[in-house]
Amino acid sequence: MTTPDGLSPVAVPNLNDVVYHLLRERILTRGFVPGERLDLDDLAMRLQISRTPLKDALNRLTVEGLIEIQPRRGTFVTKPDAQKLDEAYKIRSAYELYVALCIFKYLTAEDYRFFEDIHQQMDELARSGDWQKVAPEYLSLDQQLHERFVLRGGPPRMLHLFQQTNVHTYVRLIVPCLSERDFEMTHFEHEQIFAALASQAPDRLNAALLNHLEGARLRVGKAFNCST
Numbered sequence: 629m630t631t632p633d634g635l636s637p638v639a640v641p642n643l644n645d646v647v648y649h650l651l652r653e654r655i656l657t658r659g660f661v662p663g664e665r666l667d668l669d670d671l672a673m674r675l676q677i678s679r680t681p682l683k684d685a686l687n688r689l690t691v692e693g694l695i696e697i698q699p700r701r702g703t704f705v706t707k708p709d710a711q712k713l714d715e716a717y718k719i720r721s722a723y724e725l726y727v728a729l730c731i732f733k734y735l736t737a738e739d740y741r742f743f744e745d746i747h748q749q750m751d752e753l754a755r756s757g758d759w760q761k762v763a764p765e766y767l768s769l770d771q772q773l774h775e776r777f778v779l780r781g782g783p784p785r786m787l788h789l790f791q792q793t794n795v796h797t798y799v800r801l802i803v804p805c806l807s808e809r810d811f812e813m814t815h816f817e818h819e820q821i822f823a824a825l826a827s828q829a830p831d832r833l834n835a836a837l838l839n840h841l842e843g844a845r846l847r848v849g850k851a852f853n854c855s856t
Contacts, residue, residue: 647685664705686703708802713852716795724841770814805851817843
């Protein structure tokens with residue numbers, strides 16, 4: 629609420645959220661490397677916080693698959709597992725390919741505006757020419773796009789299960805191992821998806837998603853070795 633003199637209350641960030649986002653970004657940018665053991669007392673001291681917000685952040689990161697809490701051993705940054713990531717892509721494909729065949733009857737004008745906006749933002753990032761720099765933002769848009777498919781075309785619980793595959797989070801960890809050609813192919817495949825959406829043809833969308841998800845699975849699998 630704005631006061632009579634035109635001033636508005638200053639929003640104070642939630643400490644739990646601040647600590648979570650700080651640690652998450654440090655993991656995704658390899659400030660903490662996969663397999664590293666985290667000294668919780670040292671972290672709390674360096675961040676000048678109590679253990680409560682730290683534990684909250686670590687619990688959220690555990691759900692995302694970025695942290696592993698091993699009884700009697702400690703808390704570790706997760707080492708991405710090539711086989712689990714491959715399986716996650718296949719599970720994700722099952723959800724999205726199911727949705728593609730029925731999604732058009734659920735899409736609204738707002739959804740199409742959402743897809744158009746995502747498309748424009750992806751194009752702008754692709755034209756920047758610096759894939760490594762824009763990759764985090766591009767992958768965030770990518771995640772929003774695919775989650776919208778599942779949200780609009782599947783039952784509510786499907787989105788929760790889809791998010792648990794954590795594919796986009798794991799891909800962030802291996803961005804340095806992906807080539808410019810990998811990113812160009814990813815963007816080309818997204819162009820095919822947007823064209824299929826515009827055509828409102830379920831079979832075409834299904835084929836475009838299958839091509840993209842299989843291509844992504846193979847590219848990530850190929851790049852995986854240099855990340856570990």
